[in-house]
Amino acid sequence: MSEAERGLSRRGLVKMLGLASGGIAVSRWFGPVAAMAQEPTGGKAVESFTGPGANPHWNSVGPYVAEPQKVPLILLTDRPVQLETPRHYFRTAFTPNEAFYVRWHLEGIPNGVDLKDWKLKVEGNVEKPLALSLPELMRKFKPVSLAAVNQCSGNSRSRLQPRVPGGQWGNGAMGNAMWTGVRLRELLDIAGVKSGSLQVQFQGLETGQGPKGLGSNLFLKSLDLGNPVLDECVVAYLMNGEPLPMLNGFPVRLVVPGYFATYWTKCLTWIRVLNAPDENFWMKTGYRVPDTPRGNTTPEDVKAGKVKTVPIERFPVRSFLISPDGSSKIPAGMNITLRGIAFSGFGRVNRVEVSDDGGKSWVAAKLGEDQGAYSFRTWEMPWTAMAPGRYTLAVRATDEKGSTQPDEPVWNPGGYLWNRIERQEIVVGNGS
Amino acid sequence: MKNRGPAVFLVVCGVAMAAGVVYAELKKGYYRPEELGSMRQAARTELSPDSNYQVPAYPVPAGDLKPGDGLQDVQIYCNTCHSPRYITMQPPLPAATWEAEVDKMNKSFGAAIPEENTQRIILYLKAHYTAENRKQ
Numbered sequence: 001m002s003e004a005e006r007g008l009s010r011r012g013l014v015k016m017l018g019l020a021s022g023g024i025a026v027s028r029w030f031g032p033v034a035a036m037a038q039e040p041t042g043g044k045a046v047e048s049f050t051g052p053g054a055n056p057h058w059n060s061v062g063p064y065v066a067e068p069q070k071v072p073l074i075l076l077t078d079r080p081v082q083l084e085t086p087r088h089y090f091r092t093a094f095t096p097n098e099a100f101y102v103r104w105h106l107e108g109i110p111n112g113v114d115l116k117d118w119k120l121k122v123e124g125n126v127e128k129p130l131a132l133s134l135p136e137l138m139r140k141f142k143p144v145s146l147a148a149v150n151q152c153s154g155n156s157r158s159r160l161q162p163r164v165p166g167g168q169w170g171n172g173a174m175g176n177a178m179w180t181g182v183r184l185r186e187l188l189d190i191a192g193v194k195s196g197s198l199q200v201q202f203q204g205l206e207t208g209q210g211p212k213g214l215g216s217n218l219f220l221k222s223l224d225l226g227n228p229v230l231d232e233c234v235v236a237y238l239m240n241g242e243p244l245p246m247l248n249g250f251p252v253r254l255v256v257p258g259y260f261a262t263y264w265t266k267c268l269t270w271i272r273v274l275n276a277p278d279e280n281f282w283m284k285t286g287y288r289v290p291d292t293p294r295g296n297t298t299p300e301d302v303k304a305g306k307v308k309t310v311p312i313e314r315f316p317v318r319s320f321l322i323s324p325d326g327s328s329k330i331p332a333g334m335n336i337t338l339r340g341i342a343f344s345g346f347g348r349v350n351r352v353e354v355s356d357d358g359g360k361s362w363v364a365a366k367l368g369e370d371q372g373a374y375s376f377r378t379w380e381m382p383w384t385a386m387a388p389g390r391y392t393l394a395v396r397a398t399d400e401k402g403s404t405q406p407d408e409p410v411w412n413p414g415g416y417l418w419n420r421i422e423r424q425e426i427v428v429g430n431g432s
Numbered sequence: 433m434k435n436r437g438p439a440v441f442l443v444v445c446g447v448a449m450a451a452g453v454v455y456a457e458l459k460k461g462y463y464r465p466e467e468l469g470s471m472r473q474a475a476r477t478e479l480s481p482d483s484n485y486q487v488p489a490y491p492v493p494a495g496d497l498k499p500g501d502g503l504q505d506v507q508i509y510c511n512t513c514h515s516p517r518y519i520t521m522q523p524p525l526p527a528a529t530w531e532a533e534v535d536k537m538n539k540s541f542g543a544a545i546p547e548e549n550t551q552r553i554i555l556y557l558k559a560h561y562t563a564e565n566r567k568q
Contacts, residue, residue, distance in 0.1 A: 111488070116484075
């Protein structure tokens with residue numbers, strides 16, 4: 001629209017307002033004004049599933065459900081419970097407990113814990129087995145706090161092509177919290193790990209209907225005793241300064257900074273030192289990724305039995321645009337602020353770049369406060385689109401190890417390790 | 433002074449009504465009966481200062497499995513360990529993938545579904561949840 005036309009329409013509006021205030025409003029004179037308002041239709045629900053193409057939405061497509069201690073979250077499954085955090089809760093570096101995503105494996109998840117009976121056990125191949133009550137954990141040990149991202153191994157699984165079975169997460173199977181608790185190493189040292197020990201196994205309160213010894217009966221995860229991450233692990237009884245929601249692992253959960261959430265055992269109750277490798281389903285079969293760059297492979301190579309796998313470990317660098325989210329138009333010429341988060345399981349994010357031409361050119365964004373190497377780091381950038389149109393915004397992060405998000409997809413049968421550059425279409429409308 | 437009160441009131445009303453007409457033309461309040469986005473709030477539970485930390489039961493909203501042969505087998509066997517949303521959440525999957533999933537439940541997870549029922553479950557999943565036949 002030219003400047004002259006804009007001037008005309010503005011004068012027309014002023015004229016009509018003048019007439020109206022004079023009390024001589026006649027509805028047929030309002031034709032041009034009425035044309036500015038469109039009769040709204042009813043809102044539509046998102047589809048109940050996506051595919052066989054990639055899920056085009058930021059989040060998954062399930063309905064909202066209000067679970068105990070939670071705001072309405074996106075339902076993936078109800079028994080066992082899997083809930084996804086809606087996009088807008090990632091505007092801040094710390095994800096509210098009541099909006100934190102939920103992922104259980106077995107249907108026998110606790111509705112309650114009686115702290116009169118509950119004890120954290122350190123057992124197995126140790127000199128002196130321990131059984132500690134929550135007050136003992138809180139008082140006998142120096143509390144440590146650290147900000148750490150908890151991300152599901154299958155976060156963004158619904159992006160993969162071809163699609164793979166499993167929890168069809170959008171991007172919201174992640175969250176960042178300030179975790180406070182006891183150092184795992186301190187507990188292991190007091191119990192005294194016997195020589196010849198190989199791994200430490202973690203078991204929480206979840207149980208399944210399946211036969212003993214199978215993955216459908218217990219969810220068990222182990223880490224090698226030689227793994228330096230054990231020195232960083234925290235047995236957390238506080239999440240953002242509050243008790244953990246039951247669905248996030250009350251009374252304590254294991255925090256494994258930089259590692260995918262599969263190791264972050266909820267309702268942690270048994271810490272077991274093993275003198276033989278853990279060969280249970282969740283280590284030997286589940287949560288494994290191809291031993292290739294980025295864990296990438298092809299359906300053909302899997303079928304041909306060519307793919308050697310290793311247990312999943314740290315999450316690669318990722319970043320997201322959180323707002324605007326593309327759900328409404330932005331008037332041309334308006335100076336808005338783009339906001340988002342970035343993180344990496346390999347250490348601090350030290351660069352976030354934004355593109356508004358789909359990834360051809362990049363501009364560095366301003367990083368928010370550094371909350372620690374394993375935390376979400378917020379970023380923002382002022383942005384003004386002068387011309388109406390459809391803009392493809394893209395964001396990419398680089399971590400302190402120098403790894404930058406790639407623009408190529410990843411594929412593996414488990415649907416893990418997705419960290420491709422994210423894109424968001426933003427519609428800029430005429431300003432007048 | 434006294435007599436001008438009603439006159440001022442009338443003028444103010446007139447202006448307000450006229451402005452209202454203009455505003456209504458600019459942006460009307462359209463409403464329609466609709467359930468989209470509506471859900472009930474959960475009531476708070478009674479708490480007592482003892483050592484027991486309890487939350488209410490986890491809700492299981494009604495599922496929407498497709499009607500058809502084998503539905504009952506799915507409801508009986510699959511439902512033992514997980515709700516049917518584990519099926520409806522999936523994207524359309526190739527028939528071979530559904531077979532592999534049921535096989536995983538039986539072998540890796542020890543579901544031990546009788547052979548006859550296993551076959552009916554596989555046929556049901558293939559009939560409703562592949563790219564060829566799955567509908568929104």
